[in-house]
Amino acid sequence: MTPNTTTADPLRKAASGIAGLDEITFGGLPAGRPTLIAGAAGCGKTLFALTFLVKGATAYDEPGVFMSFEERADDLIDNVSSLGYDLPGLIADKKLVIDYVRVERSEIEQSGEYDLEGLFVRLGHAIDKIGAKRVVLDTLEALFSGLGDGPVLRSELRRLFQWLKDRGVTAVITAERGPEGQLTRHGLEEYVSDCVIALDNRVDEQITTRRLRVMKYRGSAHGTNEYPFLIDKGGISVLPVTSAGLSHSISDEVVSSGVAGIDAMLGVGGFYRGSSVLLSGPSGTGKTTFGSHFVNAACLAGNRAIYFSFEESPEQIVRNMRSVGLNLDSHVTAGLLRFESSRPSLFGLEMHLVLMIRQIDQFDPAVVVIDPISAFRGSESEIHATLLRLVDYLKVKGITVVFNNLVNGDQDDRNEQSLSSLMDVWVGLHDLEANGERNRGLFVLKARGMSHSNQIREYRLGSDGVTLIEPYIGPHGVLTGSARIVQEAQEEAATLERRDEVNRRKREFTEKKSAAERQIAETREALQREEAELLALETVDERKEQILTASRSAAATRRGATA
Structure with a gap:
């Protein structure tokens, strides 16, 4: 576990001011x-000793004395400028004294009363x-170069250390x-x-x-592991992280991947903030x-991003991404995007880790891309441990971090399985070879806390x-590339053929309907004529009946008159 500087410790301590060391020692x-x-x-x-004095004088108002014997x-x-x-400046302000003491072994005569x-x-x-x-004494070997007797040396060492304690x-x-097996x-x-x-x-x-280890600390707990440390123009920094445990806070905030299709496949619109994402493929x-789409989306949202590249220079990435419509240079100019490029062989794994953490602390980004982790040199266990500390x-x-990983062959597949346990999301990119051509496909292997798609999706870079x-599911499975185009053309032709048949049947039906309607109209017209004729006949019959009735009535009247 990484030491926690808030842990209660009864021993009074002096902060060293060296980044990371005070965490390892629980306060200094x-x-x-x-x-x-x-x-x-x-x-x-x-340099460690001088940094201890300089930080004490500048940050904690504790003046110091550096006594050098070499x-x-x-x-x-000159060496630390x-x-x-x-x-x-510190010497002029009476914050620091540097005293060089010349010790010549030939001038020291050992006796039973060696005196300091x-x-x-x-x-x-x-x-x-x-x-x-x-106070700093640099170094003991120069001071006691004339002493070879063990008991006298031990006595004088105790005397020196006790004198320093008495002065507070x-x-x-x-x-x-020392020689092998001796500190x-x-x-x-x-x-x-x-x-x-x-x-x-x-x-x-x-x-x-370079590595550091606290071998002994009387009266205090401390980190017991080896920790890499870095010496550069920023001074000394120690990497105290071994494992931050599983007590970190989580967020429901979603960060876009920069690719709308992937956001949709994840089911929540992107990655949860603080997630570790593995993007692997040949x-x-x-x-x-x-990875560039990911940092581009973050910068467009007004967030900072760092892109760590171990194979390409920043200029090369910026130029290449213009071909897919990304103007990363504008984000660099705006101060939202920083590229950090170096060869993986320049440092060891832990030194790369120290440098990345220092740059992240300085820039304070919202998202990070590591491209690729397969470039790191070391055993599988060393790479796993380094990534665990970074995650x-x-x-x-x-x-939120995206790790790009180049994979080729079964051995890389086994390494991926080991790395995947550290990741919250794993997106696999694959070559889809069929019908004499190669296309690209992706799928989501895992996404913690997300109801993600299980489909294999073809994608294009344009x-x-x-x-x-x-x-696109064809008769024999998912189709991609030209096979997809051929199948789509065949299905489109079949659709057109069915559409033509439907249209022909519609025309025939329309013609039959029109003929039937004409026939119905003619029949209706004939019926109307026949009905009119019937009405006319009925009218004639009624007229005849009226005339006949009138004639009969008139005849009856005449017969009555003659009677």
Whole structure:
């Protein structure tokens, strides 16, 4: 577990001011006690010690004394000027004293009464001169170069360390690494120190990585793992992250992938903020294009983004993305997008991790792209551990990250399975080969907390970006490319044929209907004529009947008159 600086600790501590170290030590070095920093040449012992003094003077108002037995003051000032440390200014402000003590072994005569009183007087004067709270002695080997007797050396070491404790100063003493199996040259210094920090400059496959380990800390808990640390123009920074645990907060906020089709497939419109996303596929499937769409969408929303590239330069990515309609250069100019490119062979895995975390801390992005993680050099377990630390760090900060991964063959598939356990979302890109051509397809293998699509979707890369094509199921499964076009043409021809048949039948029906309607009209007209004739006959009959009735009535009347 990573040390928590809020953990209660009864031991009084002095913050070192070195990024990451105070987290590992639960607050800093033991105040009023000596700390031993041991390491081989080139590990950064002197720089660690000087940083402890400079940070104390500038950040915590604790003046310091640097007593050197190897380097002169002018050399020390020149050596750290590139880090932005203004030692002459601190000396002028009485915040720092640098005292060079020349020790020649030939001038030291060992006796039973080896005496450090002269050193104590000189060091005490420097402490009193500026009211120093911090002291550095660099290095013990130079100071005790004339002592070879073990009991005398141990006695003088105890005496020196006790004198520093009695003065109430927080002291850092540097020591050279001893022979194999031994932390220090004499093998005694670590036993009389209250805190021991070992520095290492390790070379693995021609790649150098500096590491730090707290070997001992009396009266205090501390991180016990090895931690990589970086020395550059920004000073010293230690990476304390081993595993941030599973206590990070979560969010329901959704971050767009930059591709509308993928957002729809995920079911919620994108990735949950703080998610880790694995985008894997063989060469030529457009992983960099998908990553660029992701940062482009974030920048269009007004958020910051960092793109870590380990295979292409920023200029090359910006130029290539213009072909798919992305103007990433405008986001760089606006200060929303930053590219960080380096060869994976430049540093070891842990050093790359330190650099990425430092750059993320400085830029404070909302989204990050790592392209590709397959470029990292190291064993599967080392890569897994490095990514775990990075994923945990980004989750704590609520940063959404896309990891591009190049895969080829069964071995890479097994590596993917191992990496996928760290990821919240896994999108696979694949080549779909059929009918003598290669097309591209994608699918969502996993998406925690999302009801995602299970379809395989063909996609195209064009001047308008990434376009997902609606799934097309043919008689023998999903069709892509020219097979899809042929099948669509065949089905369209069949549709046209059916449409023509329907139209023909409609025309025949219309003609029959028209003929029937004409026949009905003619029949209706004939019936109307016949009806009119019947009415006329009825009228004639009625007229005849009336005439006949009238005639009969008239005849009857005449017969009555003659009777």
